[in-house]
Amino acid sequence: VKKIAVVLSGCGYLDGTEITEAVSTLICLSELGADVKCFAPSVEFQAFNHFDKTDAGQTRNSLIESARIARSEVSNITELKEKDFDAVVFPGGFGAAKNLSDWATKGSAAYINKEVSRVIRQFHKAIKPIGAICIAPAVVAKVLGEENVTVTIGEDTVTAAEIEKTGARHSKCAVDDYISDRDHKVLTTPAYMYENAKPSEVFNGIRRMLIELVEMA
Amino acid sequence: VKKIAVVLSGCGYLDGTEITEAVSTLICLSELGADVKCFAPSVEFQAFNHFDKTDAGQTRNSLIESARIARSEVSNITELKEKDFDAVVFPGGFGAAKNLSDWATKGSAAYINKEVSRVIRQFHKAIKPIGAICIAPAVVAKVLGEENVTVTIGEDTVTAAEIEKTGARHSKCAVDDYISDRDHKVLTTPAYMYENAKPSEVFNGIRRMLIELVEMA
Numbered sequence: 075v076k077k078i079a080v081v082l083s084g085c086g087y088l089d090g091t092e093i094t095e096a097v098s099t100l101i102c103l104s105e106l107g108a109d110v111k112c113f114a115p116s117v118e119f120q121a122f123n124h125f126d127k128t129d130a131g132q133t134r135n136s137l138i139e140s141a142r143i144a145r146s147e148v149s150n151i152t153e154l155k156e157k158d159f160d161a162v163v164f165p166g167g168f169g170a171a172k173n174l175s176d177w178a179t180k181g182s183a184a185y186i187n188k189e190v191s192r193v194i195r196q197f198h199k200a201i202k203p204i205g206a207i208c209i210a211p212a213v214v215a216k217v218l219g220e221e222n223v224t225v226t227i228g229e230d231t232v233t234a235a236e237i238e239k240t241g242a243r244h245s246k247c248a249v250d251d252y253i254s255d256r257d258h259k260v261l262t263t264p265a266y267m268y269e270n271a272k273p274s275e276v277f278n279g280i281r282r283m284l285i286e287l288v289e290m291a
Numbered sequence: 292v293k294k295i296a297v298v299l300s301g302c303g304y305l306d307g308t309e310i311t312e313a314v315s316t317l318i319c320l321s322e323l324g325a326d327v328k329c330f331a332p333s334v335e336f337q338a339f340n341h342f343d344k345t346d347a348g349q350t351r352n353s354l355i356e357s358a359r360i361a362r363s364e365v366s367n368i369t370e371l372k373e374k375d376f377d378a379v380v381f382p383g384g385f386g387a388a389k390n391l392s393d394w395a396t397k398g399s400a401a402y403i404n405k406e407v408s409r410v411i412r413q414f415h416k417a418i419k420p421i422g423a424i425c426i427a428p429a430v431v432a433k434v435l436g437e438e439n440v441t442v443t444i445g446e447d448t449v450t451a452a453e454i455e456k457t458g459a460r461h462s463k464c465a466v467d468d469y470i471s472d473r474d475h476k477v478l479t480t481p482a483y484m485y486e487n488a489k490p491s492e493v494f495n496g497i498r499r500m501l502i503e504l505v506e507m508a
Contacts, residue, residue, distance in 0.1 A: 085302065085310075086359035093302075093360050097314035097490070105491035124358035125365065132349055141341035142303035143310050145483075148342065266362075273314070274322035 075109050076291045079159045081151060081193065082114040082140035083169030087266065089122040090136060092167030094273050095207045095265050096143050098280040099165050106288045111159075112148040114140035115187050117173045136173045151189045156196035160291035163284070166208020166265055175213050182239035184216055191217050203259040203290045205283055209233070211262040215242035218258065226253040228264030250275045252283035261287050292326050293508045296376045298368060298410065299331040299357035300386030304483065306339040307353060309384030311490050312424045312482050313360045315497040316382050323505045328376075329365040331357035332404050334390045353390040368406045373413035377508035380501070383425020383482055392430050399456035401433055408434050420476040420507045422500055426450070428479040432459035441472040445481030467492045469500035478504050 080099055084090015103110045116137040121130035140148045154162075164170060171178035175186045186194075194217040197204050206214045211225035212233065219240030226247035227233050234244040245253045249271045252263035263279040265271065297316055301307020320327045333354040338347035358365045371379075381387060388395035392403045403411075411434040414421050423431045428442035429450065436457030443464035444450050451461040462470045466488045469480035480496040482488065 087362055090359075093310060094314050094317065094362075097311050098318065100311065101315065101490040101494045104489045105494075123355055124363050125355040127363065130355075132351075138340055138342040138347075142305075142307075145304055145311075146341050146344065272321045273318040277318045277322075 075107060076160045076288050077158065078103055078108045078110050078288070078291065079154055079162045080110055080112045081162060081164050081190065082112055082143060082148065083167065083173040084119065084136040085139040085142040086124050087167045088124055088127070089119055089172065090139055090167055090169035091143060091165050092208055092266050093143060094276055095165040095167065095280065098277045099163055099207070099284065102281045102284045103288070106284060108288055112140065112144040113151045113154045114148055115151045115173065115189055119173055136169060151193065154193055156193070156200055156202065161203040161205065161287055162193060162197050163205035163287070164207065164210035164213065166210045170208070170210040170213055175216065177209070177212050177216065181236040182216065186213060186216055194218065198258065201259060203261060203287045205261045205287045207263055207280060208265040208267050212237055214260060215240045218242070218260070221258060223258045223260045224253060224255040225260060225262040226264055228267035230267055250278040252279055254286055259290060292324060293377045293505050294375065295320055295325045295327050295505070295508065296371055296379045297327055297329045298379060298381050298407065299329055299360060299365065300384065300390040301336065301353040302356040302359040303341050304384045305341055305344070306336055306389065307356055307384055307386035308360060308382050309425055309483050310360060311493055312382040312384065312497065315494045316380055316424070316501065319498045319501045320505070323501060325505055329357065329361040330368045330371045331365055332368045332390065332406055336390055353386060368410065371410055373410070373417055373419065378420040378422065378504055379410060379414050380422035380504070381424065381427035381430065383427045387425070387427040387430055392433065394426070394429050394433065398453040399433065403430060403433055411435065415475070418476060420478060420504045422478045422504045424480055424497060425482040425484050429454055431477060432457045435459070435475065435477070438475060440475045440477045441470060442477060442479040443470040443481055445484035447484055467495040469496055471503055476507060
């Protein structure tokens with residue numbers, strides 16, 4: 075049985091984890107027979123009202139909100155040890171660019187949460203697969219850019235150019251497909267980087283990526 | 292193209308919609324080629340901390356929180372007109388028993404949100420399918436109990452007995468299966484009424500139910 079860590083960043087695409095991406099990941103990993111544990115950093119953030127897209131006027135915490143997706147089964151990322159897992163997966167959503175890093179405002183000059191950075195470096199060093207979805211590949215690129223990893227965030231040329239400033243390479247990809255950098259064991263799929271994607275397209279891109287990731291793990 | 296309304300009640304299994312059930316519904320309906328719109332009532336509720344299972348000390352709103360699952364594309368249930376849709380689906384989670392009704396505290400004596408009650412009665416009168424997941428079948432049973440509809444919430448005998456007090460019949464069902472009351476066009480699947488269900492089992496039960504619901508719609 076392959077053991078897979080999933081790193082969340084809240085609950086909701088505008089201030090946390092993109093929910094359909096996270097749930098697709100959990101459904102597919104369970105279908106593939108993997109043993110999954112969820113983690114998240116404990117970061118306070120300003121909640122965004124997803125209905126009218128204004129400030130919600132509340133502070134929330136990314137670990138506590140992630141527990142909504144994980145049905146309370148989530149641990150602080152400080153407890154994520156590379157030796158306990160065969161692979162790690164990062165779903166997307168603005169939380170990856172706001173709570174796991176400050177990519178949303180700084181782009182390729184982003185600071186990456188030090189625990190997130192530690193996890194990516196440790197899995198990479200141990201030659202264990204790293205999966206990243208939507209905007210999360212930018213976080214992986216920032217940490218592993220100097221090693222010229224290849225990732226995709228779909229076909230958004232502005233974000234792709236920003237990713238290439240880290241040293242990483244960007245490869246275009248359709249919503250229901252994925253890119254596999256087999257040399258570095260980095261697998262990425264664009265998901266809701268295509269804003270008008272259908273849930274089933276997002277699910278299929280993630281599913282295809284995870285089939286290879288679990289086999290590789 | 293079949294038009295399906297999905298009624299949410301927040302975002303998180305302890306105070307809103309069960310997220311895996313809602314996302315499974317959206318993925319499967321999109322895979323089946325249906326045209327989906329999400330709705331929720333606008334109800335203030337005490338948020339529950341899903342990490343340590345205590346009161347979160349914040350008031351939230353079920354319509355605003357539902358927008359997290361629906362990527363901002365959700366309307367007030369007051370705008371849900373039966374004539375615009377071919378079927379309606381209610382995912383579960385405590386939100387169905389707390390925000391769509393007070394079943395969580397009152398059981399078969401529950402008050403059902405008047406808009407939720409209106410929607411169920413209108414779809415039933417128009418002989419259009421009603422799907423309900425997890426604890427949501429209890430809400431449907433309460434509204435349509437006098438017509439002896441058959442529903443499932445799995446195998447929890449206490450809840451099943453409470454449902455039968457409404458006049459509805461309860462039928463046992465496995466997590467990855469569903470019950471179809473074809474006379475009344477009421478389709479139900481237990482999902483996370485089995486607390487330790489795997490995400491893929493929940494997905495498969497919902498998927499099987501929705502295949503029949505879309506065909507019937």
